[in-house]
Amino acid sequence: MSFRNVPLAVDHERDKSTLFTAEIRAEIDAHIAKYPPAWKQSAVMPALTVVQDANGGWLTTELMDDVAAYLDMPAVSVYEVASFYGMYDLEPQGRHKVCVCNSISCLLQGSEELIEHVEHKYGVRSGETTEDGRFTFKEVECLGACRHAPAVLLDKTYHENLSPESLDKLIDELE
Numbered sequence: 001m002s003f004r005n006v007p008l009a010v011d012h013e014r015d016k017s018t019l020f021t022a023e024i025r026a027e028i029d030a031h032i033a034k035y036p037p038a039w040k041q042s043a044v045m046p047a048l049t050v051v052q053d054a055n056g057g058w059l060t061t062e063l064m065d066d067v068a069a070y071l072d073m074p075a076v077s078v079y080e081v082a083s084f085y086g087m088y089d090l091e092p093q094g095r096h097k098v099c100v101c102n103s104i105s106c107l108l109q110g111s112e113e114l115i116e117h118v119e120h121k122y123g124v125r126s127g128e129t130t131e132d133g134r135f136t137f138k139e140v141e142c143l144g145a146c147r148h149a150p151a152v153l154l155d156k157t158y159h160e161n162l163s164p165e166s167l168d169k170l171i172d173e174l175e
């Protein structure tokens with residue numbers, strides 16, 4: 001996704017009361033409340049997660065603009081966060097996400113075999129979605145499960161110590 005010709009400042013004229021649904025605003029407000037009032041912008045990551053989840057798993061430029069307006073911060077700062085962290089997706093995703101950790105601990109315990117298995121069996125490379133839209137496959141840095149590597153994040157559930165066969169079983173159970 002390109003961010004050319006995007007506004008670099010907050011559009012203060014925008015009516016913030018019409019942004020998002022009441023439920024989304026309430027959820028973002030709950031995260032904002034965890035920070036001192038002057039640090040409202042610190043809720044940018046949870047706000048992006050809330051909005052991404054509500055939008056079927058990905059962020060549009062317009063949604064990031066709405067987050068920026070809601071948090072009173074420059075749009076470019078929101079774009080920087082969304083494009084830096086791997087948990088945010090800037091393109092449509094499959095109905096599910098299969099994320100295989102590729103950090104050193106997982107690589108030493110077989111994640112490379114998992115990655116190659118998914119690529120060959122399901123015909124997708126990292127960052128791609130299966131033809132049927134069933135899942136998007138991603139290689140990710142560190143899922144924080146080094147003790148029981150290799151680790152996979154399937155949607156929002158962590159799975160550890162997987163083999164190609166056990167990963168296939170999890171994928172087969174999707175929908």
